[in-house]
Amino acid sequence: KLVPIDAISSITIECIVTAPAGFIYLWYIWQQQQMSFGINSSSLWLIFSGAVTAVPLILFSAGAKRIPLSLTGFIQYVGPTLMFILGIFVFKEPFDVDQLITFVFIWLGIIVYSISQYLKIKKSKNPVVN
Structure with missing residues (x-):
C-alpha cells in the first residue's frame, strides 16, 4: 500500500521472489520421479492456476491503494470468517x-x-480518509 509501485509490478516482483522456491520444489519432485505432465485435467488446472491466482492479487493490490489501511485490515478478516462459517x-x-x-x-x-x-x-474536522 505504501510503496509507490503499481499493482502489476508489485505482483511481478512478488512472483520473482517466490519463484525459486517453486522451482526447487519442481526439481525435487522431478528427481523423485513423481512428476507427470500431459493432456489431462490436472495439467490444465496447473497451466491456468497462475492466471487464476494473479488476477485477484492484482485487483486486490490495486484496490488496497485506494482505501484506508484500517479498512484493508478489516477486509482481511472477512474471508477467513466466511470459511469458518461454511466449515461449521x-x-x-x-x-x-x-x-x-x-x-x-x-x-x-x-x-x-x-x-x-x-x-x-x-471527531475530525476533515472526515474524508485518504
Missing part, C-alpha cells in the same frame, strides 16, 4: 466452546477497533 454450517466441522470463545474475542476486538476508528473520523 455447511461442512459440519467439529466446533467446541473454546473455538467459539476465540472467535467471539477476535470479532469483539475488531468491533472495538472499528468503533474507535469511526469515532476518530467523526
